[in-house]
Amino acid sequence: xxxxxxxxxxxxxxxxxxxxxxxxxxxxxxxxxxxxxxxxxxxxxxxxxxxxxxxxxxxxxxxxxxxxxxxxxxxxxxxxxxxxxxxxxxxxxxxxxxxxxxxxxxxxxxxxxxxxx
Amino acid sequence: xxxxxxxxxxxxxxxxxxxxxxxxxxxxxxxxxxxxxxxxxxxxxxxxxxxxxxxxxxxxxxxxxxxxxxxxxxxxxxxxxxxxxxxxxxxxxxxxxxxxxxxxxxxxx
Numbered sequence: 001x002x003x004x005x006x007x008x009x010x011x012x013x014x015x016x017x018x019x020x021x022x023x024x025x026x027x028x029x030x031x032x033x034x035x036x037x038x039x040x041x042x043x044x045x046x047x048x049x050x051x052x053x054x055x056x057x058x059x060x061x062x063x064x065x066x067x068x069x070x071x072x073x074x075x076x077x078x079x080x081x082x083x084x085x086x087x088x089x090x091x092x093x094x095x096x097x098x099x100x101x102x103x104x105x106x107x108x109x110x111x112x113x114x115x116x117x
Numbered sequence: 118x119x120x121x122x123x124x125x126x127x128x129x130x131x132x133x134x135x136x137x138x139x140x141x142x143x144x145x146x147x148x149x150x151x152x153x154x155x156x157x158x159x160x161x162x163x164x165x166x167x168x169x170x171x172x173x174x175x176x177x178x179x180x181x182x183x184x185x186x187x188x189x190x191x192x193x194x195x196x197x198x199x200x201x202x203x204x205x206x207x208x209x210x211x212x213x214x215x216x217x218x219x220x221x222x223x224x225x226x
Contacts, residue, residue, distance in 0.1 A: 043216045108160040
């Protein structure tokens, strides 16, 4: 399994500002993802973070609002830009391992709880 | 794209009884079906998964079944215990994991 850490664990931000969330995995992984989970809701996929190229965004999410970087196999960042109160949510990083025994298993970071005032 | 539906949204069972959560998916290319348990304030934890070449898988008190023809899969928890209380998510994946809406399971003592 992969151990995933995120920074910050939580933040309170003013509307109109931006926040960058960092995700670090303790081993090389094939795929990394960013999800959003609003209070009492399920997890919604924002995008797939591709190493060395632009992220692949899901319907309803755009690069200008959620720029993502993945400079190597173990690290990714998600920026929430020009924030509004509707962006208040938990943002979770996720990574998939690819060993023969556990292919497709996907693990989650602890999440970043964002509150926008 | 993939769509995963999950029922029921809430489930309350007596301690010691069984709990069943059912999901359907839309993308016939999906070949991996994980189940996650999420306790309040915690990250989702993988509890069991099943791949499309298998119809059933069991791990102690937890079992999953998959019917690829009908695009149905289910989670069965037997001999439920208070620590089973949590939100459970089914998911389906071809290349990326898409989650169901979740089931809040409560175990009555």
